[in-house]
Amino acid sequence: MIKIRTSQGLEFVQQHGQSILDASIAAGYPILHSCRSGRCGLCKAKLVAGDTQCYRREELPAALSQHNWILTCSCSALSDVQLELGAGQPMRMAKAVKLPCVIRQLSESGPDSLLVSLQLPLVCRTRYQPGQRLCVLNAAGLSGTYQVAAVLPEQRQIQLQLARHADSALQHYWFAEAQMDDVLTVLGPLASEVAAGAD
Ligand code: FES
Numbered sequence: 423m424i425k426i427r428t429s430q431g432l433e434f435v436q437q438h439g440q441s442i443l444d445a446s447i448a449a450g451y452p453i454l455h456s457c458r459s460g461r462c463g464l465c466k467a468k469l470v471a472g473d474t475q476c477y478r479r480e481e482l483p484a485a486l487s488q489h490n491w492i493l494t495c496s497c498s499a500l501s502d503v504q505l506e507l508g509a510g511q512p513m514r515m516a517k518a519v520k521l522p523c524v525i526r527q528l529s530e531s532g533p534d535s536l537l538v539s540l541q542l543p544l545v546c547r548t549r550y551q552p553g554q555r556l557c558v559l560n561a562a563g564l565s566g567t568y569q570v571a572a573v574l575p576e577q578r579q580i581q582l583q584l585a586r587h588a589d590s591a592l593q594h595y596w597f598a599e600a601q602m603d604d605v606l607t608v609l610g611p612l613a614s615e616v617a618a619g620a621d
Contacts, residue, residue: 424499429470429506442467442474442494442505447565450518452557452609453494453507454567457590460496464567467494472503518557518609525604526579534586536596537571540608542578550580556610558582560600564592567612580608 424436426445434449436442443465446453455465460478469490478496494505527539540558550556550573559565572581584596 425502426499427502427504428467429504432507436499439498441496441498442492442503445499446494447557447559447609450520450609452518452565452567452612454555454612455495455557456566457588457592458495458565459590460493461588461590463493465494466491466508468492468506468508470504470506473500474498474503475500518612520607520609523580523606523608525600525602525606526577527581528600528602531583536584536586538582538584538596538600539574539577539579540582540606542580542608544578550611554611556580556582556608556612559607559609560592560595561605562591562595564595566592570611 425433426436426442427433432446432451434445434451436445437448440448443453443455443458453465453467456462457464466486469492474492474497476492476497478493521542523540523542525538526541527537529537531537550570552570552572554570555567556570557565557567568582568584570580571583573579574581586593586597
């Protein structure tokens with residue numbers, strides 16, 4: 423059993439065959455991520471101690487990999503590791519809550535952007551705020567982290583503004599496959615800090 427610790431105080435276990443990112447999602451402390459394929463850089467972390475095996479290290483800019491930064495979507499820990507997460511990553515130990523939700527609105531809000539409204543269950547006690555981050559998982563297991571753009575408390579809905587950027591399976595889902603009434607899972611809130619530049 424391999425333990426992942428972060429300088430922000432998060433601690434979780436990585437199972438055999440998991441990436442560090444997958445381990446963080448399974449533990450309920452999802453590291454911010456988007457493409458899961460080594461291209462967006464959102465999931466990066468600095469390796470402070472321990473050994474990792476990285477299958478897509480070459481995707482990191484040379485300046486970052488020289489300073490021990492890794493892409494957690496593309497690396498597994500080989501021993502207990504200590505990581506320093508990038509700016510905007512989860513900062514607290516409170517475990518994120520996992521809830522089912524349903525797509526209630528899916529509309530273009532610009533040439534390359536989408537407004538998505540997600541309806542939370544009736545029994546949801548979690549109060550989301552605009553600016554908080556959530557991890558959203560679809561039925562195929564694809565996931566990304568997003569900033570809450572607006573909250574509609576009467577309708578128990580949260581809204582996300584998604585921007586089309588990199589070509590990835592998750593982007594294809596949102597912009598080509600997602601349908602009204604699709605059932606998704608939200609995991610959060612992650613942190614009140616806002617990381618710029620993500621979906
Ligand atoms: S590079 Fe890891 S989620 Fe995009």
